[in-house]
Amino acid sequence: MWKKIMSGLLMAVALVTLTACGSTGSTASQPASDGAKAAASQGKVLVVYFSATGNTKRVAETIANHENATIFEIKPTEPYSDSDLNYRDDNSRVVREHAQPQLRPTYEGDVADWDSYDTVYIGYPLWWQQAPHVVYTFVEGHNFSGKKVIPFCTSAASSLGDSGQNLAKAAGTGDWQTGVRFNGGASDNDVLNWLQQQEGNSYRKKRCVVT
Numbered sequence: 001m002w003k004k005i006m007s008g009l010l011m012a013v014a015l016v017t018l019t020a021c022g023s024t025g026s027t028a029s030q031p032a033s034d035g036a037k038a039a040a041s042q043g044k045v046l047v048v049y050f051s052a053t054g055n056t057k058r059v060a061e062t063i064a065n066h067e068n069a070t071i072f073e074i075k076p077t078e079p080y081s082d083s084d085l086n087y088r089d090d091n092s093r094v095v096r097e098h099a100q101p102q103l104r105p106t107y108e109g110d111v112a113d114w115d116s117y118d119t120v121y122i123g124y125p126l127w128w129q130q131a132p133h134v135v136y137t138f139v140e141g142h143n144f145s146g147k148k149v150i151p152f153c154t155s156a157a158s159s160l161g162d163s164g165q166n167l168a169k170a171a172g173t174g175d176w177q178t179g180v181r182f183n184g185g186a187s188d189n190d191v192l193n194w195l196q197q198q199e200g201n202s203y204r205k206k207r208c209v210v211t
Contacts (some may be wrong), residue, residue, distance in 0.1 A: 043118025045069035055154040055184040060123045062191040077106040104137040119148045126155040130163050144174025151179035
């Protein structure tokens with residue numbers, strides 16, 4: 001009789017122990033989302049972009065969604081019309097502005113709580129292989145000290161070239177990365193694949209530092 005009681009007690013204790021372990025293991029094994037991992041690795045993230053036709057806007061929104069980032073659109077005080085963007089017309093606005101490299105068009109509003117961001121993505125269409133002047137207005141008006149800055153651009157044919165490097169020179173502060181150029185018709189998957197490569201590179205760099 002005594003042996004039966006002891007055997008029952010031992011089985012009950014074992015059952016309680018297994019249940020507790022199983023509950024703890026289940027909670028710990030829940031994977032974090034890709035966006036949460038990205039946000040954790042890059043701190044607070046901001047996506048800034050200027051888009052004339054919508055191509056850069058689509059890329060910027062995909063990045064912001066994936067990175068759980070705040071997004072800010074650089075909206076010129078004087079919006080660009082279709083005729084303004086006709087680079088084949090020597091009298092169009094973009095051609096006239098291109099001939100004035102020091103021109104800095106104004107834009108509406110600004111980023112709230114700028115100093116709180118750790119990583120800043122800056123997007124723009126390529127005009128004559130460079131960022132438009134209004135992007136320089138933004139870059140030159142902000143202090144990027146202590147921030148990781150990742151330029152991205154969209155273009156039908158041109159490469160990223162030195163557009164990101166020139167923005168970095170204009171800024172004078174910040175840890176500017178190489179950046180990337182997307183085709184004007186880039187899909188969400190194109191952007192997400194690039195972001196995942198970036199996250200993999202960041203992980204490998206951190207791992208090297210630790211070891």
